[in-house]
Amino acid sequence: MYDFTHHRPASVDAAVAALTGADDGKIMAGGMTLIPTLKQRLASPSDVVDLGAIAALKGIKEEGGAIVIGAMTTHAAVAANATVKAKIPALAHLADGIGDPQVRNRGTIGGSIANNDPAADYPAGLVGLGATVVTNKRQIPADDFFTGMFETALADDELVTAVSFPVPEKAAYAKFANPASRYAIVGVMVSKGPAGVRVAVTGAAPCVFRLAEAESALGGGFSADAVGKVKVSSDGLNSDMHASAEYRANLVSVMLKRAVAAAG
Template identity: 65%
Template sequence: MYAFNYHKPASLDEAAKLLSGASDGKFIAGGQTLLPTLKLRLASPSDVIDLGGIKELNGITVSGNTVTIGATTKHAAVASSAEVQKSIPVLSYLAGLIGDPQVRNMGTIGGSVANNDPAADYPAAVLGLGATVHTNRRAITADDFFKGMFETALEDGEIITRIEFPVPKRAGYEKFRNPASRYAMVGVMVAETAGGIRVAVTGAAPCVFRHKEMEAALSKSFSADALNGIRTDPGMMNSDIHASAEYRAHLVGVMAKRAVQKALG
């Protein structure tokens, strides 16, 4: 990798100042995306600012019907949290499916959501559960946050501080994983929330998206059979060496039915 200046600030203000003072600075949390990119010399930032030393960004709290997870909280912590398992078990289950133990003990929820990898699991949780992403500047609803492949509503210098998940009435998540990376070739989150039914699909398309036709069907009857006959347009889907667009479109329906069955217990 190319040489860079390394910083480990103790506060959000310090992190923001370090970024504004750098010619080409990058934030790092768990490093699961940035470090491989640096090693391959695909990026050459002047400064790398490590958010891991900012205490207020880490931790899990439950208050009423809201589960709040700090941005630098590791996937393994979410997967093993008794509070998350009690309040939103599907979120704990999803976190336990991410990567392998090494990835889960280094990767962070904030880093995953900020990166918005098309095959990542957490975007489906954020969008499917109707979460709110909080930054050092504002609060962004899930429906407004994800914009496209590796693209979010985050502005330059904006730092995710925490994500607030409303506790759903019931929810389920299932994914068809790549056997090597364990990324979602297709993952579907189905949730019955206070605001209605939400179905979020990851891995299938360039960006996580809500499946409105499935939401409408499940609003009438929350059952796997309600999804019979619903077709997902292959034209929206990714196609690569792992799966064709047509196969991914088929998997959306299969994973959605399994997610509904998971939600029903």
């Protein structure tokens, strides 16, 4: 990797100051994407701002009818947390299916959503549950946070500090995983709760998206039979060495039915 200056601030304000003071600074959460990128010399930032020492960014709490998860909370911590398992078991299930144990014990929810990999699980979790992303500057609805492949609504000097999930009446996540990486070839989160009926799809397209036809069908009755006739177009879906667009379109329908059945 190329030389860079490493910062390990103890507060969000110090992290923002280090980031804005750098010529070309990068934030590091768990490092699951950034470190391999640096090692392969695909990036050469002047500074790396490591968030690992900021205790305020870690932890899970129940607050105002929602589950609030700090940005530096690992996937393993989300999967094992008793409150998450009791209130939003679908979210615990999603976190427990990310990568392998090494990834789950290093990767963080904030790092995952800020990176917005098109095959990541958490974008479907946030959009499918109607979550809100909390930053050092504002609160951003999940529907507005993910803007494109590896792109989000975050400004250059903005950090994710937490994610707030409203507790649904019912929810489930179903994923067809790549057997090597465990990334989602297609993943579908469904929920019914304070944010209404929501269906979010990851892995199938360049960015997470909601499936409006499925939401309408489930609005008339939350059952696998209700979405039995929902067809997904392959237009605009990803096509690569792992799966064609047509295959992914069919997988969305299959994972949708499985998720609804699990939630119901």
